[in-house]
Amino acid sequence: SFAEVKCSLCVVGIQALAEMNRWRDVLSWVLQYYHVPEHLPPKVLELCILLYSKVREPQVMLEVGSSWLRDHANQSLPEFGSVLELYLVHVLLPLGRFEGAEELVRGCDVFDSEQQLAFLGTICDSRCQWTRQEETRSAAEEQQDPVTETVLGALSQKLLTMLTLLRRALRSMSNHFYLLPYKKMLLATFLLYLVVVRLDPASPTSLPFIYKLVQLFRQAWAAVLSPIHRPPIRD
DSSP: OHHHHHHHHHHHHHHHHHHTTOGGGHHHHHHHHHOSGGGSOHHHHHHHHHHHHHTTOGGGGHHHHHHHHHOHHHHTSTTHHHHHHHHIIIIITTTTOHHHHHHHHHTOSSSOHHHHHHHHHHHHHHHHHHHHHHHHHHHHHHHHHHHHHHHHHHHHHHHHHHHHHHHHHHHHHHHHHHTSOHHHHHHHHHHHHHHHHTOOTTSGGGHHHHHHHHHHHHHHHHHHSOTTTOOOOOO
């Protein structure tokens, strides 16, 4: 029939998307053809549950599976029991939805009393395992906190020491800078300028350039040194 052909084509499409590593687009692509989760064929829904469970994204199928299972038309299908089992094992239990899983098993008429007891035992075992994992994770975090604080304390101490050394080095450089012979610096700068530009100091055309050089040196002198520490300059 047309419904069977459509379902088979969707199964092939899901497998193709999964092989192309486009599993995030599977659910939205399927819903383009079936519009609402309640109309999904059991085979398509089972394949989606298994796919998102394999990629460790079971929360994607949480609302979709719940809507499908609550639909009265789907509860009369022969595949309802297998879909419910996959939903419990691969969606609810990995997400820690133990209370919802117990309510779903107790309110389901598809399972007999023996099957209900078996599923409730599976839920109980999964809850105990979940609790042990949470306790182990909490203990590991508590042990990691003192180590992290120790490492951060050592890094802070090293950073403080480096900043102290840097401040001392800058202070030493500034003190050394104040003791430099400024007249010799001015003369060396002037001679370097003459060598690079190749000007003749006796030439009248060189006077504007020499005057600009002196003005630049005075401006730099005034910008770098405060009036308190500024030694006198004589022309």
